[in-house]
Amino acid sequence: MAIQVVWLKRDLRLRDHAPLAAAARAGRVLVLYVDEPELLHSAEFDSSQLQFQRECLRELDTQLAPLGGCVARRTGNVLAVLDELRERHGVAGLWSHAETGNRITYARDQQVAAWARSHAIPWTELPQTGVIRRLKSRDGWAARWNTLMSQATSELPERIEFASEVPRGRELEFAELGLPPSAKPLAQRGGETLAHAVLESFLEQRGVDYRRAMSSPVSGWDGCSRLSPYLAWGAISLREVHQALQRRRETLREEQRSGRAIDRRWLASLSSFAGRLRWRSHFMQKLEDEPALEFENMNRVYDGMREAEFDQVRFAAWCEGRTGYPMVDACMRCLHASGWINFRMRAMLASFAAYHLWLHWRPTSVFLARHFLDFEPGIHFPQFQMQSGVTGINAVRIYSPAKQVLDQDPEGVFVRRWLPELAEVPLEHLAEPQRMPLSVQRDARCIIGEHYPTPIVEHASAYQSARQRVFARKRAARSESAAVYAKHGSRRRPAARGRRARGTTKGEG
Ligand SMILES: Cc1cc2nc3c(=O)[nH]c(=O)nc-3n(C[C@H](O)[C@H](O)[C@H](O)COP(=O)(O)OP(=O)(O)OC[C@H]3O[C@@H](n4cnc5c(N)ncnc54)[C@H](O)[C@@H]3O)c2cc1C
Known part of the structure; x- marks a missing residue:
């Protein structure tokens, strides 16, 4: 049969x-x-x-x-x-x-x-990802997503008849496939049981301060859900996560209603987390609706803006984590070892490459895709475009890597961990080690240009130049942006409706 x-x-x-x-x-x-x-x-x-x-x-x-x-x-x-x-x-x-x-x-x-x-x-x-195939319009999308996520999860029948006559086949070794062994000692481990354990520990313990913890690579390591590789490879379904989250929120509300004290941070944190789950599908929907986004600018007015100027030396320094910007380099080296970094730092890495180094997003996105254990094309490419300023519908965000050290790693724990050459640099110089007087460099056993690179570009001038060039295009992009918004823009936030006429929206992470 x-x-x-x-x-x-x-x-x-x-x-x-x-x-x-x-x-x-x-x-x-x-x-x-x-x-x-x-x-x-x-x-x-x-x-x-x-x-x-x-x-x-x-x-x-x-x-x-x-x-x-x-x-x-x-x-x-x-x-x-x-x-x-x-x-x-x-x-x-x-x-x-x-x-x-x-x-x-x-x-x-x-x-x-x-x-x-x-x-x-x-x-x-x-369907499993909340993405809607052959979508005609983004209007009403969130309601359809809610319906999909609220449907009962699928149960296996009690007995399954397997086609046992079909040979089982064999899993080839990495070397037989022509691949090196995995070189990420801190990568998360796979499996359905682990996926549920990670979800449970997040919803019951680790997630309490998620709203605050998510921005820093220090607190984000445990304070983010860390579900991304499990969702990307389907070890857990988005619907299971969504429904477990709703149950947890209901339990907390019930405890609140019955007068029991709960940590007030929980509900705000879980509400932020719920938003991220929806964003997941929202971004994937963009690639579903327009597969060309893997290669082409969402807003074609930005075509030609960076292509001709791709600087291989800058690219190599960014890839290897030796740009002379401690937060950029520490994030990159953390990524090499673990395959994970929090959202804010991903955004900073993409934005630094696009604005400070003026690199086209396509090669940089491919490089990070390879280093993300959770690589999900539908999130990855649209996010990269957004952080590179080529959608015309999102606020242009150019991060200052030095400020990110001060804001997100004020004790210098993360930077020192991933950049051992800066281990003895005094805290007040960690954000911009190139400003250390030579005597301090000597004391810290970190001579800039020898033990740690001189910044590959100067922040203020790179920032100004990128801003001018992007905003010049953004003005020209207005009419095109309205069409991009109609196709891909989020309809959820009231603030976005106000901006619709100008074709720009925030609220996508
Ligand atoms: C340039 C760039 C590239 C990215 N590429 C990927 C990718 O390839 N795969 C991937 O899973 N995420 C990607 N993200 C989104 C986000 O950074 C990660 O989902 C998140 O850091 C994963 O950690 P977590 O599971 O602990 O996240 P949490 O903060 O705990 O979020 C829970 C889940 O929500 C989803 N999510 C969270 N933030 C976003 C967001 N801003 N947009 C869309 N979905 C989100 C993810 O599925 C995530 O697992 C990218 C972000 C940027 C800026």
Whole structure:
């Protein structure tokens, strides 16, 4: 009897897995995961991401074993894998979650759709990210998102019949795939159980001061939810997170109503967190609606603004964390070791590259994609465009890296940890070590230009120049911006409505 193929992509979990549940009701199931060399060797991919996926897949195998199943493993082109399954075993149906991916997965999915049509195999793609396919208008989007997130989570049937005659296949070693081992010793570990533990610890303990803690790389390490890689690779569903959050808020409100003392920071923090979950889908919707955003400016008036001036030396210094700006360099080195940094610091890294170094967002976004364990194309590319000032609908934010040290790392803990060459630099010089008198440099065993770089650009002049150039375009971009806003702008904040005429909006992080 032909089989129902459940094709796992960015949904490496068992709970709230609608395609698996539906396929199991339709017939005998094969749960399939394909390592795709084209993706694994793409510029956005890193071995740490594969390591995380593998940890999720191994747990899935452990969970499926008592039910009599496993994840069948294949390496190669998905189309070839599916066609071989069709020829050998017969495929009655293909099931997956809808994906808002990059150009590789987008093109692959179009080929799979054509293949399924040509063999009259129904391919059912179910939503999981809050993104709405074939969206006609952004109006009313938030209400539709709420409906999707409030739907009951999917339950697996009590018994699943697995297609046990299909060979299980083997997980290839990194070296067999031509990949180095993961080089991020502090990367989060994958798996559905861990995902739920991380969620629970955030909602019950770590999240209490989220609203304040999220901006600093010091407090953000534990104070942010740290759910991003689990959401990106689907070890937990957005709906599960949303619903657990609503339950926690309700419990807290109930405690408040019954006169019990609760830490007042909780409700504000959880409200901020709820907003971030919605932003997740809001940003992904942009790429879903306009896949070209992976490569092209959201607002084409900005075309040509930076392309011709890409400075490889600056780019290399930014990538390696040796720009001479301690907060930029510390964040970059933290990222190299862990694959994670908080939102504010991601925004600063992107903005510093775009404004101070005047680098086009495309190569810088690809570099960070590779270093983010949670790389999610739908968030990543639109966020990069926003932080680079090429949307025309967002406030232009140019961060001062020195101010970020003073505001977000006032004790110098983070900078000293990631830049050991600055370990003995006195606190008052940590934001701008180049201003240390030579005698202090000697005492601190940190000679600028020798042990730590001289700033690669001068902040004030780089800031002024970038501002002038971006604002000149922004004025010219007004008419185009109105169209961009109509397609991609958030409709949620009343303040944004007031700005609609000018085609600018804040409130997107
Ligand atoms: C230039 C740039 C690139 C980014 N690229 C990615 C990416 O590839 N993958 C990714 O998951 N996030 C990305 N973000 C958004 C954000 O920085 C991360 O989601 C967040 O830092 C992850 O840590 P957390 O899970 O502890 O976040 P929390 O603060 O605990 O937030 C919870 C979840 O909400 C979502 N979220 C939070 N902030 C945002 C935001 N501003 N926009 C959209 N969704 C948000 C994420 O799914 C996150 O896991 C990017 C931000 C910037 C500025």
